[in-house]
Amino acid sequence: xxxxxxxxxxxxxxxxxxxxxxxxxxxxxxxxxxxxTAWFVYAATHLIGLSYDDAFTFLHDPVNAIAMxxxxxxxxxxxxxxxxxxxxxxxxxxxxxxxxxxxxxxFGWIIGxxxxxxxxxxxx
Amino acid sequence: MADTPQSPAHQRPLSPFISIFRWPVTMAASxxxxxxxxxxxxxxxxxxxxxxxxxxxxxxxxxxxxxxGSIIGRLILFGFAWAVVFxxxxxxxxxxxDVGYGFKLPTALGASFGIYVLSILGAIxxxxxxxxxxxxx
Numbered sequence: 001x002x003x004x005x006x007x008x009x010x011x012x013x014x015x016x017x018x019x020x021x022x023x024x025x026x027x028x029x030x031x032x033x034x035x036x037t038a039w040f041v042y043a044a045t046h047l048i049g050l051s052y053d054d055a056f057t058f059l060h061d062p063v064n065a066i067a068m069x070x071x072x073x074x075x076x077x078x079x080x081x082x083x084x085x086x087x088x089x090x091x092x093x094x095x096x097x098x099x100x101x102x103x104x105x106x107f108g109w110i111i112g113x114x115x116x117x118x119x120x121x122x123x124x
Numbered sequence: 125m126a127d128t129p130q131s132p133a134h135q136r137p138l139s140p141f142i143s144i145f146r147w148p149v150t151m152a153a154s155x156x157x158x159x160x161x162x163x164x165x166x167x168x169x170x171x172x173x174x175x176x177x178x179x180x181x182x183x184x185x186x187x188x189x190x191x192x193g194s195i196i197g198r199l200i201l202f203g204f205a206w207a208v209v210f211x212x213x214x215x216x217x218x219x220x221x222d223v224g225y226g227f228k229l230p231t232a233l234g235a236s237f238g239i240y241v242l243s244i245l246g247a248i249x250x251x252x253x254x255x256x257x258x259x260x261x
Contacts, residue, residue, distance in 0.1 A: 027219065027222060030215050030218070030219065031219065033212075033215075034212070034215075034216065037208065037212050040208075041205075041208065041250060044250075044254075045250060045253050045254040045257055046257065047174075048254040048255070048257055048258045049254075049257060049258025049259065049260070052178075052181075052182040052185045052186065055178055055185060056178055059175070059178055068175070072168075072171065072172075072175075075164075075168060075171075076168070079161070079164065079165040079168060082161050082165070083161075083162065083165055086158060086161075086162060107165075111168045111169065111171075111172050114172045114175075114176060115168075115171065115172045115175050115176075117179075118172070118175035118176045118178065118179035119175055119179075121179040122175070122178055122179050
């Protein structure tokens with residue numbers, strides 16, 4: 001017999017109070033990244049040896065700009081979730097853990113905002 | 125007071141860690157997945173840098189391309205390409221695990237070994253294709 005209340009069980013959030021959301025978001029972003037990474041490899045190899053004007057034209061194309069936006073956003077979401085797990089696994093001091101969580105989020109936001117801003121500036 | 129279990133008089137074997145275990149390829153692949161994941165997060169700096177360089181202008185773009193084309197730049201980009209392919213393939217294996225496939229020992233060993241081989245071949249193929257595109261190969 002469990003001492004958990006029926007309400008707690010039906011919520012299904014467990015001891016971390018966040019349920020499977022982190023796990024699920026990591027999987028969902030990884031599925032999104034399968035086609036997006038394949039496209040990114042194509043784009044990255046396409047850019048090799050291109051002049052500035054040709055590289056600009058490539059990223060100015062709406063389809064390429066949208067694909068790059070999706071790739072960057074999915075990557076930032078996925079990496080922030082993944083690095084958080086690494087921190088949780090190896091850092092057991094509450095203070096350091098909190099600081100690293102904040103640094104991880106800051107890193108994700110900076111990479112994400114900088115990339116999105118750059119793509120929009122090229123594309124618009 | 126009597127000796128505590130931690131005192132030298134009561135040296136007990138510690139539980140084995142990665143320096144003690146024989147490294148099965150499945151364990152190596154698992155660790156590599158995590159290491160490549162952290163590496164790819166750092167690699168996103170390069171992606172953001174490239175995008176900012178294109179948004180900034182020809183000077184910034186040429187600087188990025190010159191650094192990327194240097195020996196060290198090429199080594200870093202090759203490592204990045206390998207990490208992309210490894211994490212991509214092993215990530216698909218993770219998704220297969222999530223729905224219950226790929227846990228049988230021969231499958232797990234074969235897939236781990238195969239992903240190492242394929243990721244190296246993939247990275248070489250990406251570089252060969254890129255060099256070919258740039259007219260260098």
